[in-house]
Amino acid sequence: MMTLLESITGSLRRISFLFRKEVLAILKDPAIRVILIVPIVIQSLVFGYAATYDLNHVRYAVLNESHGAASTNLLARLEGSKVFVRAATLRNSSDIARAIDNGEALLVLHFAPDFDAKLASTGSAPVQLILDGRNSTTANMAAGHLSTLIGQFNASLPNAVRPPVNIEIRAWFNPNLESRWNIVPALIASLSMIQTLLLAALSVAREREQGTFDQLLVTPLRPMEILIGKASPAITIGLVQASLVFCVALFWFRIPFQGSLVVLYVGLVAFTTACVGIGLSISALSLNMHQAMVYAFVLIMPLILLSGLVTPVGNMPTALQILTYADPLRFAIDLVRRVYLEGAGWQDVGMDFVPMLVIAAITLPVAAWLFRNRLT
Amino acid sequence: MTTTALTVDAKDVVKRFKGAVGGPALNGITLSIPKGQLTALVGPDGAGKTTLIRLIAGLMKPDSGSLYTLGIDVAAKPQEVQDLISYMPQRFGLYEDLSVMENLNLYADLHGVPMDERRERFDRMLSMTDMAAFTNRLAGNLSGGMKQKLGLACTLVRSPRLLLLDEPTVGVDPLSRRELWRIVQQLVEEEGLPVIVSTAYMDEAERCKHVIVMTEGQVLAQGTPDELCRPAKGRCFVAYPREGELARTLQARLIDDKRHVLDAVPESGAVRFIQAGGTEPRDLEGILLGARCEATPSRLEDGVMTLLRERATQDGHEDAVETKSSSVQLDTKDSIELIKVRDLVRQFGSFTAVASTSFSVRRGEIFGLLGPNGAGKTTTFRMLCGLLPATSGFLEVAGFNLRTARAPARARIGYVSQKFALYGNLSVTENLTFFGGAYGLGRQELNAQVERALDEFQLREKKDERSGELPGGFKQRLAMATALIHRPEILFLDEPTSGIDPLARRAFWRRITTLAAEGTTIIVTTHFMEEAEYCDRIVIQDAGRLLAIGTPHEVRSQASGAANMNEAFLEIIKKARESRPTGATAVEA
Numbered sequence: 001m002m003t004l005l006e007s008i009t010g011s012l013r014r015i016s017f018l019f020r021k022e023v024l025a026i027l028k029d030p031a032i033r034v035i036l037i038v039p040i041v042i043q044s045l046v047f048g049y050a051a052t053y054d055l056n057h058v059r060y061a062v063l064n065e066s067h068g069a070a071s072t073n074l075l076a077r078l079e080g081s082k083v084f085v086r087a088a089t090l091r092n093s094s095d096i097a098r099a100i101d102n103g104e105a106l107l108v109l110h111f112a113p114d115f116d117a118k119l120a121s122t123g124s125a126p127v128q129l130i131l132d133g134r135n136s137t138t139a140n141m142a143a144g145h146l147s148t149l150i151g152q153f154n155a156s157l158p159n160a161v162r163p164p165v166n167i168e169i170r171a172w173f174n175p176n177l178e179s180r181w182n183i184v185p186a187l188i189a190s191l192s193m194i195q196t197l198l199l200a201a202l203s204v205a206r207e208r209e210q211g212t213f214d215q216l217l218v219t220p221l222r223p224m225e226i227l228i229g230k231a232s233p234a235i236t237i238g239l240v241q242a243s244l245v246f247c248v249a250l251f252w253f254r255i256p257f258q259g260s261l262v263v264l265y266v267g268l269v270a271f272t273t274a275c276v277g278i279g280l281s282i283s284a285l286s287l288n289m290h291q292a293m294v295y296a297f298v299l300i301m302p303l304i305l306l307s308g309l310v311t312p313v314g315n316m317p318t319a320l321q322i323l324t325y326a327d328p329l330r331f332a333i334d335l336v337r338r339v340y341l342e343g344a345g346w347q348d349v350g351m352d353f354v355p356m357l358v359i360a361a362i363t364l365p366v367a368a369w370l371f372r373n374r375l376t
Numbered sequence: 377m378t379t380t381a382l383t384v385d386a387k388d389v390v391k392r393f394k395g396a397v398g399g400p401a402l403n404g405i406t407l408s409i410p411k412g413q414l415t416a417l418v419g420p421d422g423a424g425k426t427t428l429i430r431l432i433a434g435l436m437k438p439d440s441g442s443l444y445t446l447g448i449d450v451a452a453k454p455q456e457v458q459d460l461i462s463y464m465p466q467r468f469g470l471y472e473d474l475s476v477m478e479n480l481n482l483y484a485d486l487h488g489v490p491m492d493e494r495r496e497r498f499d500r501m502l503s504m505t506d507m508a509a510f511t512n513r514l515a516g517n518l519s520g521g522m523k524q525k526l527g528l529a530c531t532l533v534r535s536p537r538l539l540l541l542d543e544p545t546v547g548v549d550p551l552s553r554r555e556l557w558r559i560v561q562q563l564v565e566e567e568g569l570p571v572i573v574s575t576a577y578m579d580e581a582e583r584c585k586h587v588i589v590m591t592e593g594q595v596l597a598q599g600t601p602d603e604l605c606r607p608a609k610g611r612c613f614v615a616y617p618r619e620g621e622l623a624r625t626l627q628a629r630l631i632d633d634k635r636h637v638l639d640a641v642p643e644s645g646a647v648r649f650i651q652a653g654g655t656e657p658r659d660l661e662g663i664l665l666g667a668r669c670e671a672t673p674s675r676l677e678d679g680v681m682t683l684l685r686e687r688a689t690q691d692g693h694e695d696a697v698e699t700k701s702s703s704v705q706l707d708t709k710d711s712i713e714l715i716k717v718r719d720l721v722r723q724f725g726s727f728t729a730v731a732s733t734s735f736s737v738r739r740g741e742i743f744g745l746l747g748p749n750g751a752g753k754t755t756t757f758r759m760l761c762g763l764l765p766a767t768s769g770f771l772e773v774a775g776f777n778l779r780t781a782r783a784p785a786r787a788r789i790g791y792v793s794q795k796f797a798l799y800g801n802l803s804v805t806e807n808l809t810f811f812g813g814a815y816g817l818g819r820q821e822l823n824a825q826v827e828r829a830l831d832e833f834q835l836r837e838k839k840d841e842r843s844g845e846l847p848g849g850f851k852q853r854l855a856m857a858t859a860l861i862h863r864p865e866i867l868f869l870d871e872p873t874s875g876i877d878p879l880a881r882r883a884f885w886r887r888i889t890t891l892a893a894e895g896t897t898i899i900v901t902t903h904f905m906e907e908a909e910y911c912d913r914i915v916i917q918d919a920g921r922l923l924a925i926g927t928p929h930e931v932r933s934q935a936s937g938a939a940n941m942n943e944a945f946l947e948i949i950k951k952a953r954e955s956r957p958t959g960a961t962a963v964e965a
Contacts, residue, residue: 219815
């Protein structure tokens with residue numbers, strides 16, 4: 001028992017020296033020091049502001065052939081909302097195509113001549129909504145928002161026969177439908193992933209290129225110890241970076257945090273470990289930093305595209321949907337969003353851990369094996 | 377113009393680098409190199425050899441003074457000079473992913489060599505370098521010696537009027553070194569091409585018409601090799617150790633007596649040394665301890681060492697080797713075999729890098745691995761260090777089988793790689809501390825060993841500096857200190873003296889012999905054949921096969937009639953390749 005204890009403490013001691021060395025090597029490099037903090041803050045601000053598809057100043061046109069009280073009332077509500085701006089008032093249905101085609105309006109609202117009469121007699125009447133499908137995301141959101149307004153209008157009718165369709169579900173966790181709320185928490189995972197992966201990818205490759213890796217391999221450090229000594233500083237830095245974005249989200253964009261910090265951070269540790277595993281595998285495979293950089297960049301783009309950050313996973317072809325299971329970012333974004341916005345707990349996001357841990361469990365041992373067995 | 381008769385005409389050339397500490401890189405160089413001859417630049421590291429060559433090539437401008445290359449004012453018309461010369465820097469930029477022919481074509485393109493001239497020029501270069509059979513091979517797959525030859529061929533794709541070579545033979549084995557020199561001399565003789573070459577090898581400088589000795593940015597002396605022998609004339613002796621005494625033990629005693637001895641090296645089982653001026657025979661009695669002593673004619677190396685040492689004594693700063701000089705122990709070598717190698721084989725795919733090799737190394741031995749580039753030395757070396765698994769065979773280091781117990785074996789060895797391989801942006805102390813920790817030293821012991829290393833290797837004055845920015849000598853001492861931080865039983869040194877000047881090499885070997893005397897086993901590879909004389913035993917490998925093993929004396933006598941180790945080496949390799957015609961091609965692979 002004593003010898004086992006001794007070998008464990010000896011191992012931990014060696015790892016602690018490697019950890020300290022790695023951190024020193026990273027922090028003593030002024031170029032890396034700056035890269036670790038400044039870009040991630042700037043990126044999170046830029047993405048937070050720029051990558052928004054919020055509804056502001058949606059231009060619409062109206063073709064009102066009914067001119068009744070109800071249609072006027074409904075239009076007044078539209079005017080009253082800050083979201084919609086009337087760009088044109090059309091005379092006849094032939095104008096509709098022109099308004100959409102030349103981009104004058106994103107959507108056209110068409111009240112048929114019998115709208116008011118029908119509403120008064122049957123309690124229900126259709127409104128036609130023509131959308132510019134070229135700008136589908138914004139158009140869809142505008143349509144959604146319009147439905148909400150119509151729903152409110154329906155509810156205000158004294159003789160409403162049918163209950164209005166309540167589409168408030170869509171906006172449950174984001175009552176103002178701010179897409180920033182959707183994007184910024186996702187950045188906590190994705191921005192930190194880019195740099196963690198790069199940092200890990202360069203770590204072994206740099207040592208191989210400078211010849212220090214051989215010097216490391218002739219010490220009694222075992223591959224597992226080198227792995228832990230190399231992975232833990234990278235994981236730590238990844239967590240610090242995620243925390244920076246988290247702070248930007250919380251204190252700058254003032255997006256309220258609903259969940260538990262413990263769940264969030266345990267999730268981030270699992271995610272960062274998977275990223276570091278991928279990065280170290282790349283690194284152990286590369287002969288120099290140049291190769292490692294190329295491999296890392298080749299991987300980062302698909303990881304982001306398949307994560308659902310830009311396109312919902314559900315909209316992808318089935319084959320690609322299967323591929324997303326190999327993307328830890330997909331599950332990290334899901335986990336962070338739900339914990340952050342919904343306040344999801346362990347049982348809600350438990351399944352997200354599985355793919356991330358599987359990826360870590362495969363890539364980390366592969367990297368450790370490659371340390372010694374990659375022939376040079 | 378009166379200067380056209382001279383290849384280089386320099387007056388009071390001064391060059392200072394911004395931000396560099398210490399004196400200027402070149403501090404008032406005045407020299408004239410006549411046309412059409414082979415000129416050598418020698419001197420310690422940092423003497424300004426490379427700077428001078430780059431100035432002559434028009435790649436930099438002097439701060440003051442005048443410099444004419446081929447009669448052209450270099451500072452005023454650098455491009456005109458560059459159009460006339462060819463320059464091969466220390467690390468020539470071959471494109472490793474291109475073939476030999478593609479490299480030649482690329483450099484011909486860069487120099488604008490017309491297509492119709494290429495064929496003839498390439499043929500000449502390829503036959504001269506013996507590379508006609510390898511035109512399709514990737515440059516990255518060539519051996520070190522062949523890379524240098526290709527570099528030279530690429531440098532010479534056009535016919536220059538002056539050839540500048542900056543240490544072309546660093547890290548090149550004696551065989552390829554001889555070939556490179558054959559090519560250079562052929563150029564001088566057949567084309568009358570003037571060549572200026574800087575080198576750390578005195579036997580190379582000896583082949584030159586004119587030798588310029590530089591130190592600290594100044595010309596210390598210049599002349600023909602014969603003229604430069606004179607300072608040591610009548611002061612060179614060979615001492616024969618008494619029965620049962622090792623040459624290197626006597627050499628250690630001699631070189632430690634700095635007052636009376638300027639230089640001492642082991643040679644062919646004896647010790648060659650230079651007396652300091654004014655030394656009487658009785659001054660050495662206490663050191664020679666009755667060893668027989670004979671006068672011997674001086675060589676260029678003796679003359680240069682004398683000049684350099686006397687200059688260093690004048691300046692009062694000696695590259696002092698810190699040794700416990702009084703305590704040169706008797707040999708502690710015993711019969712315990714610390715390294716056992718039996719039928720060791722390493723294959724890379726179908727290529728056999730090391731073929732069925734067996735030897736053993738006893739505790740306290742200095743064991744040398746010699747061989748041409750690509751002979752399998754490095755592969756053997758890496759397997760012994762546990763960096764590369766063996767394909768088959770038995771390998772035991774410090775009592776541990778390397779197949780089953782690699783980590784405990786590694787804890788008992790120290791390793792100094794060919795190029796500086798420590799963390800450049802960590803300080804001296806941080807590097808020492810990290811490796812000490814990685815070797816599992818306890819806190820108190822770690823501190824004690826770091827302190828000891830700082831003193832023993834004279835690193836204290838630079839202990840907080842980034843190790844990557846240290847001067848060359850400090851880097852090498854730090855690499856040694858790091859490898860010895862855990863007091864290993866075995867020290868592996870891979871070409872530790874490549875590209876190091878003769879003074880630093882003496883200091884280095886003095887340290888090694890002290891370590892061996894204290895019981896550390898040393899395994900070393902080297903391209904300086906005379907350094908094999910420091911070893912207890914050596915092996916010579918070629919094409920993955922072990923050709924000779926034994927004491928330097930035994931190996932020398934294996935090659936009948938070889939006057940020194942260099943000749944013995946060349947003879948043994950030649951004989952082996954003649955009897956195994958396939959061997960020669962395997963080496964190049």
